[in-house]
Amino acid sequence: MLFLLLDFFKQFSNAEKVTVVDSTANGGSGITISTPSLHDLQIYGVIVTILLCFIVFGGVKIINKVAPAFLMPVLFSILCIYIGVLSAPGLNSPKGITGLSTTTLVDNWSADYQRTNDAGVPDPNGALLGLFFPAVTGIMAGSNRSASLKDTQSSIPIGTLYATLLTTMMYLLSVFLFGALATRQELLTDRLLTATVAWPAPAVIHIVIMFMISWAFTVVSLALASLIYYYVSLKGKAGDWGDGFKSAYFQLALRSLRSLGANQVHPKNWYPIPLIFCRPWGRLPEDVPCHPKLADFANFMKKKGRGMSIFVSIIDGDYHESAEDAKAVCRQLSAYIDDKRCEGVAEIIVAPSMSDGFRSIVQTMGLGNLKPNIVVMRYPEIWRSENLTQIPSTFVGIINDCITANKAVVTVKGLDEWPNEYQRQYGTIDLYWIVRDGGLMLLLSQLLLTKDSFEDCKIQVFCIAEEDTEAEELKADIKKFLYDLRMRAEVIVVTMKSFEAHADGSSRIDDTQEAYTSAQNRIKVYLSEMKETAEREGRPLMEGGKQVVVNEQKVDKFLNTMLKLNATILRHSRMAVVVLVSLPAPPLNQPAYCYMEYMDLLVENVPRMLMVRGYRRDVVTLFT
Structure with missing residues (x-):
């Protein structure tokens, strides 16, 4: 050449x-x-x-x-x-x-x-x-x-x-x-x-003449001048007036923040700002500030790892007594974030309880349009096996607070088996699009495909149709929608008839049917104990300071729905790399224990699942 x-x-x-x-x-x-x-x-x-x-x-x-x-x-x-x-x-x-x-x-x-x-x-x-x-x-x-x-x-x-x-x-x-x-x-x-x-x-002309006379001396002179300038700017004379560069960075950041405005970001410019809940269930060793795979998952949610993440941990106790401990934990968490090469910040909150601390976080964390818009946490898989009776009310309270604060929620099941950036995955990423979430599941699946671990995977979108006659029309509409969004995915429509048939007569779901029966029995025992306690104390059924209403028909209906959905997932996505499913909102005026039983039945025998709930606005759009 x-x-x-x-x-x-x-x-x-x-x-x-x-x-x-x-x-x-x-x-x-x-x-x-x-x-x-x-x-x-x-x-x-x-x-x-x-x-x-x-x-x-x-x-x-x-x-x-x-x-x-x-x-x-x-x-x-x-x-x-x-x-x-x-x-x-x-x-x-x-x-x-x-x-x-x-x-x-x-x-x-x-x-x-x-x-x-x-x-x-x-x-x-x-x-x-x-x-x-x-x-x-x-x-x-x-x-x-x-x-x-x-x-x-x-x-x-x-x-x-x-x-x-x-x-x-x-x-x-x-x-x-x-x-x-x-x-x-x-x-x-x-x-x-x-x-x-x-x-x-x-x-x-002077610089050109310098190069014409001697390019070597010119390069050395410019390099020395640059080094002197850098040294002075880095080691500048200490004084009470502060660092001029830090002041300039502060002013630039302030102007940039103001330029974002207070209006909602257009869906074309929407970007995830995850709030990582590091230790929601307190099951990590004291010297581990955050689950190692949570940082990996946070990077998966951002294209090429770019974007801001906020890592939050809550310390139970009094602020005046635990302030120094909070600072030490914050330094430890910051070092962990730097070690995992995450672009994020660490925040530690001291609160009387986990629920109170999270409620403060979800209301005040962030500035302007740089507030977190997605809460990411691990699903509490061990709550029943270790008899952690306080987890259901905390979990339901967190989800309700996110819904009230207009935050999306991503709950990760099977976090211990989540792949790192060097473990390649081969298979499908299956989406069960049941509740309108503004396209958040579609966006998350596309972000997963941008990572080396999932780039060889394919996306499958499952939708539920009421009748067989609606299936083809629904499939055509969704395929056109995905085509307009330039998203490659296979669309599969499951009708209610097949949905119920596979849940009622298939031998593949024997384990799920057994889990359904066990959950039904545990809920009955729990509700009977609640009623006995309420009758003995002469008060209505209460949980978390709020009155609850027990409707066994609604409980059985919700359990049956989770059973059918789990059976469908096991039938179509047993070998999927990861399954994304719509996260149902906690039913009003029902005990938190019932909701945890619903969720356990939904994730039964599914090794790796993301339960996603949007927040009443689109994150992908066809319009400019």
Whole structure:
């Protein structure tokens, strides 16, 4: 490849000669001007083209990220050019640069094509248009992206049209300014006229001269100057006025937070900010601040691990007595987050109980639009085996608080078996879309596919239809919806008839049927004990300071629904890598113990499950 490039460069001459005919001189004498060698331009062009190819192949995401890096030098260059034009001519300016002059503008106003070797006759209008056309493609590219605006009705008149008019005026103004700045011959021969007049040309020239004298000493000098600047900024003199850089970062963060506003984020710009509940059930050793797999799961919820996560732990006790312990635990949790390479912050709350602490967290955690929108916690699988009777009321209270605070909930079952980033999974990611959640399960499944562990998996979406006649129509609607969202997934519709048949007569669910019977018996025993206690104390049925109503028919109906759903999951998704299912809301005025029995029946014999509940708004949309 190197030899091909060298042979390509040899095909061009060392220099390009242009003959300029001075029509004002007697006899039309010609002046031959030798322009610089094309070799440098060819090498620079190849390098720039390769860089642009990498950027284009990287996709729109990389282009959007590097756009500000390209925009700032352009704006600065335009500003420097205008300053140079207004201040021209300088002390050492060429004779052809007259400064802004109406006489020069009048002399350059009419057409005067030079009879050079390359253009003996005036170029046609089409060729001249083709020469200038690339200058306006940027304007058109910006206008073509108007559909991506948040509010097109107000943004197009205010933003797009004003930007187009401003750019057009800037182009026309540049033509008139340069036409009044230099003579016709200077405009023709000085290919870097903008660099000649731009401010601050001397500084640029000085750096270039330094490299021409000795590039090695120049590099060493610039490196030493940079190191001194970095050392001073890092080790700056201690004083009571604080760190200037920290102040600048603070002001930048404050402005960015204010720029997000207080309005709800558009679904196109929605991003998960998980609140990781580190120790909700207190079953970890004291020296382990968080379950190791919770941090891995938090990274799975964010594309390429980017985005903010908030890791929260609650200490039972009095704040005045446990304040120092909370600080020590916070430092330990922060070190854990850094060790797991999570972009997040650690927060420790001291509260009289787990429920009170979480209720404070869910109301106050975060600032503006940087508040957490998803609560992530482990499912309490061991609550019955270890006789942790306080867990049901705490679990139900957390879910109800999330619903009230408009937070999504993701409960992870089988967290101990959750894969890390190096364990590849092969199979399907199955979604049981039963309750409208704004597309949160779809979004989570797509985020899982972006990880190396799940990139070889496929998505299956299961939906429930009332009748067989509705199945095909429902399937077509969902497939079109997924196609419009550019999400690849197989759609499977389960009708209520097959839903009930598989739950009633299949031999595959013998274990589930036994679990159903056991749960039914335990609930009956629990409710009878509650009634006996209430009758003995002469009060109504109470739990957590609230009155509960026991309706055995509703309890059996809920249990039966969980049984059918679990049977369907075991029939279709027994070998799935992970199952996502809608998390049902706790029934009103029912004991928390009953809800835990419902959930245990739902997750029975499913090794790895995510129970997801949305929060009354869309997180994916077809509309801009």
